[in-house]
Amino acid sequence: xxxxxxxxxxxxxxxxxxxxxxxxxxxxxxxxxxxxxxxxxxxxxxxxxxxxxxxxxxxxxxxxxxxxxxxxxxxxxxxxxxxxxxxxxxxxxxxxxxxxxxxxxxxxxxxxxxxxx
Amino acid sequence: xxxxxxxxxxxxxxxxxxxxxxxxxxxxxxxxxxxxxxxxxxxxxxxxxxxxxxxxxxxxxxxxxxxxxxxxxxxxxxxxxxxxxxxxxxxxxxxxxxxxxxxxxxxx
Numbered sequence: 001x002x003x004x005x006x007x008x009x010x011x012x013x014x015x016x017x018x019x020x021x022x023x024x025x026x027x028x029x030x031x032x033x034x035x036x037x038x039x040x041x042x043x044x045x046x047x048x049x050x051x052x053x054x055x056x057x058x059x060x061x062x063x064x065x066x067x068x069x070x071x072x073x074x075x076x077x078x079x080x081x082x083x084x085x086x087x088x089x090x091x092x093x094x095x096x097x098x099x100x101x102x103x104x105x106x107x108x109x110x111x112x113x114x115x116x117x
Numbered sequence: 118x119x120x121x122x123x124x125x126x127x128x129x130x131x132x133x134x135x136x137x138x139x140x141x142x143x144x145x146x147x148x149x150x151x152x153x154x155x156x157x158x159x160x161x162x163x164x165x166x167x168x169x170x171x172x173x174x175x176x177x178x179x180x181x182x183x184x185x186x187x188x189x190x191x192x193x194x195x196x197x198x199x200x201x202x203x204x205x206x207x208x209x210x211x212x213x214x215x216x217x218x219x220x221x222x223x224x225x
Binding site: 036 | 121125158159160161162204211212213214215216217218
């Protein structure tokens with residue numbers, strides 16, 4: 001099946017620094033990518049929908065100035081957590097969907113575990 | 118009320134047992150539902166889609182009851198490798214809404 005990669009797989013940073021997470025579709029072009037966050041023992045929560053060449057659509061309660069999303073090409077979307085704080089520590093997962101395909105062909109990346117000290 | 122609700126479990130069953138999970142959803146307009154499996158510290162992986170007519174894939178059977186707004190997953194002849202968290206997922210305008218998951222532990 002289709003492959004989505006994320007980099008880095010884990011990151012530890014100091015409070016106040018910014019962290020960039022990359023999401024790549026390796027063998028297909030993804031017009032839409034999604035960014036999720038998952039806290040321990042909780043469900044995946046959609047943060048934003050990223051469409052290639054346009055601004056991301058953020059879910060209610062997600063600060064767009066704190067979580068910067070860039071989808072500059074059909075194979076790459078990035079999420080930057082700006083001025084990270086300990087409460088931002090979480091498991092960040094991206095997924096990619098090809099336009100026209102059913103929702104169940106949404107392909108997930110392996111996730112990035114962020115720990116903010 | 119959460120859009121998708123699941124019993125968190127854990128369900129602790131012996132190998133070979135049959136186990137069933139239920140999930141309720143609040144958006145009656147949703148058309149598509151799925152079961153995903155998530156292993157510890159891993160991304161979710163699609164287990165199966167859920168259709169109104171019900172569908173079966175080997176030891177797994179999924180059912181959708183639109184009148185009562187719940188979906189179910191039945192696992193027969195449980196294997197040790199079935200131990201994981203099972204996520205009930207609803208499609209809402211091409212966005213996936215995840216339940217918090219039901220944890221299954223299959224013991225030898």
